[in-house]
Amino acid sequence: MKAQAGHFYAVGIGPGAPDLLTLRAVDIIKSAKMIIAPRAETSDASLALSAIRPYTGIGQEIVEHIYPMKRDNEATLASWDGVAEKVCAALSAGKSVAQITLGDPLIYSTSAYLLECLSGRLEPGRIHVVPGISAFQASAARLNKLLCLQEDRMLIMPGTHVRLVEQSLSKCETLVLFKAGKNLGAIREMLKKRGLLEQASAAFYVEQEGEAIWRSMAEEFDHAGKYMTIVIIRTGRRTW
Amino acid sequence: MKAQAGHFYAVGIGPGAPDLLTLRAVDIIKSAKMIIAPRAETSDASLALSAIRPYTGIGQEIVEHIYPMKRDNEATLASWDGVAEKVCAALSAGKSVAQITLGDPLIYSTSAYLLECLSGRLEPGRIHVVPGISAFQASAARLNKLLCLQEDRMLIMPGTHVRLVEQSLSKCETLVLFKAGKNLGAIREMLKKRGLLEQASAAFYVEQEGEAIWRSMAEEFDHAGKYMTIVIIRTGRRTW
Numbered sequence: 398m399k400a401q402a403g404h405f406y407a408v409g410i411g412p413g414a415p416d417l418l419t420l421r422a423v424d425i426i427k428s429a430k431m432i433i434a435p436r437a438e439t440s441d442a443s444l445a446l447s448a449i450r451p452y453t454g455i456g457q458e459i460v461e462h463i464y465p466m467k468r469d470n471e472a473t474l475a476s477w478d479g480v481a482e483k484v485c486a487a488l489s490a491g492k493s494v495a496q497i498t499l500g501d502p503l504i505y506s507t508s509a510y511l512l513e514c515l516s517g518r519l520e521p522g523r524i525h526v527v528p529g530i531s532a533f534q535a536s537a538a539r540l541n542k543l544l545c546l547q548e549d550r551m552l553i554m555p556g557t558h559v560r561l562v563e564q565s566l567s568k569c570e571t572l573v574l575f576k577a578g579k580n581l582g583a584i585r586e587m588l589k590k591r592g593l594l595e596q597a598s599a600a601f602y603v604e605q606e607g608e609a610i611w612r613s614m615a616e617e618f619d620h621a622g623k624y625m626t627i628v629i630i631r632t633g634r635r636t637w
Numbered sequence: 638m639k640a641q642a643g644h645f646y647a648v649g650i651g652p653g654a655p656d657l658l659t660l661r662a663v664d665i666i667k668s669a670k671m672i673i674a675p676r677a678e679t680s681d682a683s684l685a686l687s688a689i690r691p692y693t694g695i696g697q698e699i700v701e702h703i704y705p706m707k708r709d710n711e712a713t714l715a716s717w718d719g720v721a722e723k724v725c726a727a728l729s730a731g732k733s734v735a736q737i738t739l740g741d742p743l744i745y746s747t748s749a750y751l752l753e754c755l756s757g758r759l760e761p762g763r764i765h766v767v768p769g770i771s772a773f774q775a776s777a778a779r780l781n782k783l784l785c786l787q788e789d790r791m792l793i794m795p796g797t798h799v800r801l802v803e804q805s806l807s808k809c810e811t812l813v814l815f816k817a818g819k820n821l822g823a824i825r826e827m828l829k830k831r832g833l834l835e836q837a838s839a840a841f842y843v844e845q846e847g848e849a850i851w852r853s854m855a856e857e858f859d860h861a862g863k864y865m866t867i868v869i870i871r872t873g874r875r876t877w
Contacts (some may be wrong), residue, residue: 398656416638416661419770455728470787503777504791512781524776530659530768537743537765541752544688544743547710551744552809554790568808569792602711631735635707 399462400429400493405484405519407502407512408495409529413444413605415451417530419443423452425527431458431487433480435507439466445497458492464507474510481514488523501531505555505575533573536600536627539610544571548635556628559583566591570633579624585614588630597630640669640733645743645759646725647752648735653684653845655691657770664765667725668734671698671727673720674704675747679706684845686739698732704747713750713835714750741771745795745815773813776840777849784811788875798860799823806831810873815829818866825854828870837870 398421400406406425411417418426426432426449431494436443443461453459462480465472472552484494502508503526515524531555537544556562556577562584565572577584581599583586588594594615601623611618620626638661640646646665651657657667666672666689674682683701693699698853702720705712724734728815742748743766755764773793776785785791792809796802796817805812817824821839834855841849841863851858860866 414661416664417659417768418652419659420656421654423660429655469789470876500773501784503774503782505787506734507783509786510784516871521781526781526782528657528770529776530770530776531774534741534771538768541761541764541766542743543749544741545706545745546749547745548795548797550792550794552790552792552807555783555788557788565790568805584830598845613675636710637782 400425400495402491402493402527403488404493404523405419405488405515406495406525407508408527409446409501409506410448410497411497411530411533412500412532412603413448415448417535418449418588419529421525422529425495426452426455426497428493429457429462429508430492431495433460433462433484433496434496435496436463437466438463445499446452448499449489449497450497471505474514475600477510478514480511481518484511484515488519498529501529504525504531510568515551519569532603532625533575533629535603537629538596539600540598540612540629542598542629542631544573544629547637550635556584556605559587563587564631565592566630570631570635572630572632575630576626577628578624581620581626581628584628588614593630593632596632597628599626599628601626638664640665640735642733643728644730644733644763645728645755646735646765646767647748648737649741649746650685650688651739651742651770652772652775652843655686655688658689658722658845659767659769662767662769665735666692666737667694668733669697669748670732671700671734671799673700673702673724673734673736675736675738676703677703677706678703678724682747684791685739702703705845712787714754718748718754722749724751724755725758727853728759732745739767741769742766744844752763755821772843772865773815774870775843775866777869779840779843780838780852780854780869782838782869784813784872787877797818799827803827806833806870806872808814810871812870812872812877814868815851817868818864821860824868828854833870836872837868839866843867
């Protein structure tokens with residue numbers, strides 16, 4: 398599938414390893430005239446951009462968009478609204494545009510903002526989403542840890558509020574936490590009180606430089622300063 | 638990454654389209670000596686096998702494993718235990734073995750059974766999981782429907798029990814239902830009562846022959862006899 402003139406593609410590129418892109422993502426990236434790569438203002442380089450380097454070439458325009466790392470919905474949308482204007486101008490000029498994003502574009506991803514900003518300006522048939530391997534899937538794969546089977550429920554949420562995490566334990570058989578890095582100590586304490594440490598695992602920077610695996614949170618492990626964190630807690634099983 | 642002698646790979650191949658495999662999945666499939674393809678006893682052909690046809694070649698042994706479609710945990714495990722024995726024999730003979738599975742091996746997949754049966758027989762370092770695009774991701778991508786952002790919780794579960802589905806609506810901002818085909822009429826009635834039809838979408842056979850999209854369940858749509866169904870309900874948003 399090649400990127401078509403006048404069309405926009407939100408492309409999930411997976412957790413970071415270049416061989417965890419789908420063939421479709423590679424095809425779109427190779428053929429897009431303009432590629433937009435997000436970079437957090439706190440980061441030196443675009444992780445997404447380095448993951449796709451093997452697939453980009455001469456004649457492609459690569460635009461880094463540096464986005465704010467504040468938890469401010471309006472400022473974030475305003476920042477992406479400017480990008481949406483650029484995208485529309487490029488599309489009107491007959492270019493194809495791909496925005497790359499780590500993971501999957503529809504799961505805790507900056508793509509959501511650009512897609513929202515574009516939705517009012519572009520006809521739906523010109524907007525395409527290419528799914529990508531999400532960090533929680535790559536983490537589970539690395540841990541060889543079952544996520545769900547048969548009647549199991551899997552709840553995926555941010556690990557930013559420990560009380561909300563605790564309340565969610567009883568609502569599913571598998572609890573997956575994104576963005577749990579900062580709270581990992583408090584989350585571990587909470588899991589310890591509930592006797593769930595042996596069912597809990599964590600993965601850091603999966604499929605990136607510095608990858609680390611904490612197979613059982615019952616063991617000691619130095620997680621200080623580790624971000625890009627996924628926690629997976631198996632609280633039970635609902636078999637047939 | 639090539640399949641290594643004496644190693645087992647559970648390979649997710651995505652929803653069905655050959656270009657939604659990852660490059661890693663293609664590499665493993667191309668280099669594995671033996672490939673195990675699951676086929677439901679109610680099905681004429683292995684969907685997974687047809688998705689990987691472009692990548693298989695001469696000298697590869699392809700074994701179809703026909704599994705029972707009964708909701709019987711013990712019979713299912715017993716059926717896969719026989720496969721595990723074959724796998725171990727092949728690995729001992731110096732072969733590499735890949736089991737392919739639609740979607741992701743750790744999300745409602747037959748791989749889970751084989752992985753469980755192998756876990757007691759093989760050292761962990763010889764078992765590898767390659768993540769794949771799950772049907773819910775492909776469905777959301779086709780619908781261009783946000784799954785989760787910021788503080789949203791996403792709950793993924795089977796749609797087999799309508800009461801459980803109803804109880805789960807209040808526990809998340811996005812509810813994703815697998816295996817909702819048989820209950821779709823009842824699920825729609827329940828969503829109608831709760832005023833959620835416009836926030837609900839469904840996708841059938843996504844990235845396969847016969848793909849169909851039901852963008853808003855508030856509209857009329859003939860879903861009779863459609864399986865391979867994913868339902869996505871957005872019940873709210875938890876912004877920063």
